[in-house]
Amino acid sequence: MKKNTLEHVAGNGLINRRHLLGMGLGGLGLAVSDSLLAADAGLQIPAWSKTPGPGPSAYGGPSRHTGLQRLAGAPNALYPGGGISRTPLQHLQGVITPNSLHFERHHAGVPDIDPAGHKLVINGMVRQPLVFDYEDLLKYPMVSKVYFLECSGNGRSNTQGVPGGTAQTIHGLVSCSEWTGVPLSTLLDEAGVQSNASWVAAVGADAASMGRSVPIEKAMDDVLIALYQNGEPVRPEQGYPMRLFVPGWEGNISVKWLTQIKLTAAPAQFRDETSKYSDLLPDGSARQFTFPMETKSLITSPSGEMKLPQAGLYKITGIAWSGSGSISRVEVSADGGRSWAEAMIESEQRDKALTRFSIPWEWNGGDAILQSRATDSAGNVQLSREAVVADRGTNAFYHNPGIQSWAVNSAGEVANVAV
């Protein structure tokens, strides 16, 4: 380590990324004599370079050395098919989530829908009710955009004081995909919305008949009937053959297995916007229709239950997002919020999409508390955990974007803490 050449930009080891890029990381690569390269670096020719491997295949899969999986809870006989699975955020990079690892939330499991037997109805306060087959919808002009999707219950264990956990177990209900579909506004224009219609009620074809209400202004803005995810037909667990996709808003409103859009003068007051997906406040009242997901960020590495092998140079990296715009900057602290440095943005800064950030960190082997704090293009700054609790108490259950703190102890163990 060339410790004396690293320019520190905030407390406890955060390093100037530009300075670092200009000079190299100074020691991550092992310097060797070129003439003795093979012997010095142990460069024997490995077995996999000596024998041809299997040829091309019809359908690819990940390396057996990665083993990445979602974390799903045990089945509950009283709630058949219900539950969640969580994305392994701490092992991913970039911003796209592979479809096989996209988080899930089901209310009555995954229906096995034959698209030839599926219909989408648009009715209620329209000039002309319409019924669409799957093949009909494929003929419409579509839009492809990269958007995050986050369950409104993501991160709730932190405000409820649940100790421990990993990036996956605490925050794994957020993923990001290229969503392709028909603008809902196109179909609503075709049906002809009556002037006094102010909401659309969206209903799924699963056994829960999952339903949610969307204000007409949002429905006519950027909402899609999503038919493709990361290039391929939407997966069954994401709503095959079609789902509503409501960019930036709590995930539950992006109704999967979409079969009906009904124009109404008032919200439908479905179960999942009254008894659930409303935020219980300390005074016993509840906030309803808290739609946009708030500005949030998360350090994915180092993160909970990882172990740093030794003092030295590390890369802090993570993701940031906002339901109200793009991410304009992310700050990182290594001393529990006493000092902050601006992180580098590694990805595109898209509207309502995950954004990847990083900053180099020289861990001195002592205690540290790592935090990140995002600011979005609308000027919203990520709330602290205390600010979230002060605003909505500890039983709101949904909408908890509070700053995540990861404590590093002198053994290099990383743990979720409340500070």
Add this chain to the structure above:
Amino acid sequence: MKKNTLEHVAGNGLINRRHLLGMGLGGLGLAVSDSLLAADAGLQIPAWSKTPGPGPSAYGGPSRHTGLQRLAGAPNALYPGGGISRTPLQHLQGVITPNSLHFERHHAGVPDIDPAGHKLVINGMVRQPLVFDYEDLLKYPMVSKVYFLECSGNGRSNTQGVPGGTAQTIHGLVSCSEWTGVPLSTLLDEAGVQSNASWVAAVGADAASMGRSVPIEKAMDDVLIALYQNGEPVRPEQGYPMRLFVPGWEGNISVKWLTQIKLTAAPAQFRDETSKYSDLLPDGSARQFTFPMETKSLITSPSGEMKLPQAGLYKITGIAWSGSGSISRVEVSADGGRSWAEAMIESEQRDKALTRFSIPWEWNGGDAILQSRATDSAGNVQLSREAVVADRGTNAFYHNPGIQSWAVNSAGEVANVAV
């Protein structure tokens, strides 16, 4: 069909997309009486809405109703592990290719590499040779960008006069992903490039020791050591644990299973840049190092071997790309190039990435020849098939971006034709 209200913008049925969007597609959705909706539209409650399905799972998969696969050739005992598989372009939308469907090209099969035993060496004309472990590289700042990757032999059957085929069999050697990795320039700066080094020789750890030479200017520009693809570790068939990624250039130069970068004063003259991946001209000479992939587009639907069931309204859609910039516009013809209309762009127009286009088309039930023609941000216009042949003959094998023509006959059958 409200035929009389559609505004035609080019010959043989191409329709003004803006006009269309304003008025609805006029008939794709079945108009029904709201009070008789269920009976009129056959809306019985399907079986999948009555019983809960399976719950969340550890690893997702596509619907059994899609069945999308790559097309791989039969194994060749004289070329163990060698060959290709092709992406089913005609069934995808948006621009991202799911990793399981990304095309493959292997020269000695897919090595089963344990990243703990894999090394990346940088040596040759450098101040300090370096060896990197996989874990070392994960600590560097990375860049995430969406880029296409295309085999330089993609589309070659068309200039060689091979009849028939589909979008997949003719053009399925192009795919598009979010690639995340360490800029090669970062590692070269750390090793210290000598002033007279002008090429890098990149070598893979497969049994073919696949090698390619890259000019130093490109190596210091946008080349990555790619470690992640669409968010997850690069798949084995794409180079796990790491590959070179050379944006916009012929796919073969993005060396998979990368194990060595050697700085040199001249190209290494590897087998795959001399006897292969050079373009044989009619006079017997060959062009070498024809790196950037040219401006190209392709209608993916309707496309070869599809069948249009009846006269009426269709969506023409496809992809366009260029190794020299972003796509600035795509034109479509339905009359074999006599008249052209500008298509709508459905995706972001990214540098060196696929771009999705579409235009509505009213098929009158007669003969038609569908074509698309892309223009990139550098002003390059896609070549006709004749222009490609005039420039490089019919045996160049590589680099054939010529305009694709799909003929539609009165039976609705779509076929690859040369016009």
